[in-house]
Amino acid sequence: MFATDFEYLKATSVAQAIQLLGTNPEARLLAGGHSLIPLMKLRQVRAPAVIDIGGIDELRGISINNGTIHIGALTTHREIETSPEIAQACHIMTEVAGSIGDPQVRNRGTIGGNVVHADPASDWPTVLTALRAEMVVQGRRGARNVPAAEFFTGLLETSIASTEILTGIEVPRLNQNQLAEYAKMAHPATHFAVVGGAVVVTVEGGRCTAASVVVGGLVPMPLRARSVETALVGQELTMENITAAAEKISIDLGSNVFGDSVFASADFRRMVVGVEVKHALFHAVGLAHHDDGDGHDDHGHDHDDHGHDHDDHGHDHDDHGHDHGDHGHNH
Numbered sequence: 001m002f003a004t005d006f007e008y009l010k011a012t013s014v015a016q017a018i019q020l021l022g023t024n025p026e027a028r029l030l031a032g033g034h035s036l037i038p039l040m041k042l043r044q045v046r047a048p049a050v051i052d053i054g055g056i057d058e059l060r061g062i063s064i065n066n067g068t069i070h071i072g073a074l075t076t077h078r079e080i081e082t083s084p085e086i087a088q089a090c091h092i093m094t095e096v097a098g099s100i101g102d103p104q105v106r107n108r109g110t111i112g113g114n115v116v117h118a119d120p121a122s123d124w125p126t127v128l129t130a131l132r133a134e135m136v137v138q139g140r141r142g143a144r145n146v147p148a149a150e151f152f153t154g155l156l157e158t159s160i161a162s163t164e165i166l167t168g169i170e171v172p173r174l175n176q177n178q179l180a181e182y183a184k185m186a187h188p189a190t191h192f193a194v195v196g197g198a199v200v201v202t203v204e205g206g207r208c209t210a211a212s213v214v215v216g217g218l219v220p221m222p223l224r225a226r227s228v229e230t231a232l233v234g235q236e237l238t239m240e241n242i243t244a245a246a247e248k249i250s251i252d253l254g255s256n257v258f259g260d261s262v263f264a265s266a267d268f269r270r271m272v273v274g275v276e277v278k279h280a281l282f283h284a285v286g287l288a289h290h291d292d293g294d295g296h297d298d299h300g301h302d303h304d305d306h307g308h309d310h311d312d313h314g315h316d317h318d319d320h321g322h323d324h325g326d327h328g329h330n331h
Contacts, residue, residue, distance in 0.1 A: 003040035007049040014167060017053050018140055021163045024049040029165065031074055031113040034105060059112070059167060064089055069171040070136075073112025077101075080111060089173035090131065092180040092198075096123050112166045115151070118158050118221065120258070121192040125152050126216030127182050129224070130198035133171040139164035148222070155220040178202050181284035183276045184217060187263065193217035194264050197225075197277035199284055201232065208232045213277060215249065218257050218269040227251040228277060237285045246278035 009024070011017035021027060027049035028036055039045040053059065059074040062083050069089050071080065080086055080097035087094045100106055100123070114124045115135065129148040137144050137160050146159055153159050160166060174180055184196030195217045202210040211229040216222045231245035250270065259266025282288070 001041055001043060003037075004043060004046050006040075006047050008052065009049055010052040011056060013056060014058060014138060014165060017051060017056065017165050018138065018163065020049075020051050021165070022140060024051070025162055027051050029053050031110045032076070032108045034109050034113070035117050035119075053165070062086060064173065067173050069093075069173055071111060071169045071171070073166045073168055074110050075112075076107060077109050077111065077114075078103075078106040081106065090171055090180070091174075092127060092131070092182060093171070096127055096182060111169060115169070116158060116160065116166050118152050118154075118156050120155060120220055120222075121194075121217050123182065123184065123193060123196060123216075126193075126196050126214050126222045127198045128169065128171065129216075129222040130182075130200050130212045130214040131171050131180070132200075132212065133169055135160075135166055136168040136170060137164050138167045143167070145170065149224065152221040157221075174200070175202070177204055179284040181280040183280040183283065185272050185276055195269050195273040195276050197273065197280045199277065199280045201237065201281070201284060203237065203285075206236055208235055208237055215252075215273050215277065218266075218273055219253070220256055220258075223252060225249050225252045225277065232281075237281065239282070239287055242278055242281045242285075242287070246274045246281065249274045249277055 009020050009027070011020055017029070021029075026047065028045065028047040028051070030036055030050050030052045031054050036045065036050075040047060054074065056074065058072070060072045062072070062075060062079065062085055063070050064085050069086065077097040077100045080093055083094070097106070101109065111124060114122055115128065118125060125148070129152070133148045134145040135148065135151045137146055139161060140163060151158050151160070178200060180198075180200045182196065182198040184193040186192065187194055193216060195215065197213065197215045200212040201208050211232040213225040213228045213232075214222050215225055227248040228245050231248050232241070235241040235245070253270060253273070257266040257269055259269065
């Protein structure tokens with residue numbers, strides 16, 4: 001199937017892209033194209049105009065200033081994976097980027113396109129929310145920073161306006177006393193996150209003094225697990241305390257858990273998500289989890305705990321700049 005007819009427009013600057021969005025309110029922005037093009041070919045998206053922003057150099061690059069990592073929206077997963085600055089300042093991002101899809105996807109796909117597509121099965125939204133990242137959004141009225149926790153608003157939906165463009169992402173660098181990890185159960189064929197958990201814990205004097213725990217893949221948008229965070233703070237991060245805290249995830253899930261008869265039921269996802277949170281915490285603090293004391297190997301269903309196959313879908317979602325809320329699930 002072929003896409004419906006559309007007008008192709010190319011922006012050479014952020015200012016021009018914003019201007020074109022203003023005069024073409026139904027247009028879509030094209031960066032790497034890993035989700036927009038397939039959706040247009042399937043006619044799940046019918047865009048009267050496509051604005052190509054892939055050549056805007058000001059949207060690329062990685063820099064660190066005053067403890068904040070700035071990543072341009074057009075920075076590819078491969079560039080993040082191979083950045084020595086990222087590896088030193090926030091290793092979890094190196095690991096996530098390096099396990100996305102395949103080499104072609106990592107070399108073409110951009111972090112901006114991924115997060116604006118807001119696929120709940122993607123790794124970046126969950127991880128960036130746990131890291132307390134902020135999205136830098138620019139429109140006709142200027143630039144604004146949107147915390148990741150407020151940026152993702154629903155299934156394939158964000159808070160970015162149709163006349164705005166995501167220009168970058170700002171992530172606080174990890175302190176020496178902060179530990180971060182991400183673990184997920186991936187579908188064995190597609191490598192989508194059936195469920196995933198990202199954790200950032202601060203440890204002082206042998207005890208957890210702060211925790212950020214976020215889950216994704218099973219709910220419409222990244223979900224902060226406040227009950228787990230509360231259970232961790234003030235505790236030594238032992239296997240027993242981590243296990244007890246992870247079990248509290250059921251309090252936070254609510255009724256919006258995805259489920260189907262083909263991919264994974266809602267009940268199954270509810271059961272597994274606590275395991276992934278536990279595994280992320282175990283990895284973060286250096287505890288082995290292959291035998292968690294329950295007599296079997298919990299690692300038997302492809303928990304992509306960094307470094308081992310973190311996929312972001314095999315076809316990274318790369319049509320960023322503004323929200324494509326009419327994409328359907330596209331998993």
